[in-house]
Amino acid sequence: MVANVGTTTPADHGCGAEPSGSDVIAPDGSPAGAPVVEEDLVSGLRTLVTGLAYGESPRWHDGRLLLSDMGAGRVLAVDLDGNTEVIAEVPAMPMGSGWLPDGRMLIVSSRDGRLLRAEPGGSLVTHADLTGLSRYPWSDMVVDGRGNAYIGNIGFDFGRAEPAPGMLALVTPDGTARQVAGDVMFPNGIAVTPDNATLILAESYGNRLTAFDIAADGSLSGRRVWAALDGGYPDGICLDADDAVWYAEVPGRRCVRVREGGEVLQTVEADRGCFACILGGADRRTLFIAAAEFSTAADMSAGPRTGQVLAMDVAVPGVGWP
Secondary structure, three states: OOOOOOOOOHHHHOOOOOOOOOOOEOOOOOEOOOEEEEEOOOOOOEEEEEEEOOEEEEEEEOOEEEEEEOOOOEEEEEOOOOOEEEEEEOOOOEEEEEEOOOOOEEEEEOOOOEEEEEOOOOOEEEEEEOOOOOOOOEEEEEEOOOOOEEEEEOOOOOOOOOOOOEEEEEEOOOOOEEEEEEEEOOEEEEEEOOOOOEEEEEEHHHOEEEEEEEOOOOOEEEEEEEEEOOOOOOOOEEEEOOOEEEEEEOOOOEEEEEEOOOOEEEEEEOOOEEEEEEEEOOOOOEEEEEEEOOOOOOOOOOOOOOEEEEEEEOOOOEEOEO
16 A cells, blocks of 8 residues: 555545446556566566556465556456456455465455455455454555464545554454554555564554564564664565565655665666565566556546556565565
C-alpha cells in the first residue's frame, strides 16, 4: 500500500473508492494486463505487463508471479512471458496474499476487514474477520512457514484524518486473530526469515525497517530498528540469501537493497513509483517490481492505468517469506 507523503484525498489511495472490474486499455493501446516484454538497456529493467491500475504484494508461487491489482479489485497470475490470468475478484481492495501449509491461498480484503481463503473449487470464504481488531484499512501480509499470517493495519482513515500509529495482527492457521504489535507507523511490507525466527516490517511513516523475534506461538518480541532509511519510505519488501532486504519506494521511484544497519548495497531506479517487490523465477534471482505513476491527484480505481510489472536479474537469490 502506498504511503502518503503529501496532501491527499481518500481517492488518492483507494480508500473508499470502488475498484472497477471493467475491461480497460493500457496506455500503449493494448488490453489491460497484456504482455509487453521490453527491456531498458541502461537499468536492466524489462517490462512484463502494462495496463494495471495499481499492482501490490507480488508473490512467486508454483512457477508464476501473483499480485493484487488493488485499484481493479483483482488478483492476477503472470507467467514469465507476461501473460496474465485473473484468479480472484476482491471488490473491497485486495492486498497481501500467501498460502496455508495445505496449499489454500489467503488474500487480505483491505476495506472490509476480512482475510479471505480460496477453497479448492475456487470460491472465496472468510478465513478470519478482522473488524474486531480495527475498523481501519488493512495493508500487506506475510504467511510464514508455519501458516501464521501477519497483517498490518494502518490505524487511521486514509485521507480523512491525521496519521496515527497502526498495528500488526496474527491470524493462526485455524483463523484465530489477535494483535501482536502496536505503535507502528504505517505498517507496510512484511517478511519472515527462512527459519521462521525473525519478522521484518516496513514502517513507511517511520522511515525504517523494524525487526521482531517470533515465538513458537507466533507472538512477537524483541522489537528493534533493523535499518534506519534516511528519509526513505519503504513499501513492499523481500529478503535475499545474503541477509539483505529489498524495499520498494513510491515517492523515490526506486527499489533499494540494504543490509541490517542501513547500508545501501544497490539501487534500481524506475520511471514511476515502486509499490512492492519480490524475488522469484526458477532460481529466485529475478526481482519483480509492481510499479505505477502516482500523484496526489491520482484516483486508484478510475485514473489512468499506468501500472506495470517490471523485472530484472539479480545475483543473490530470494529466501524466506513472502
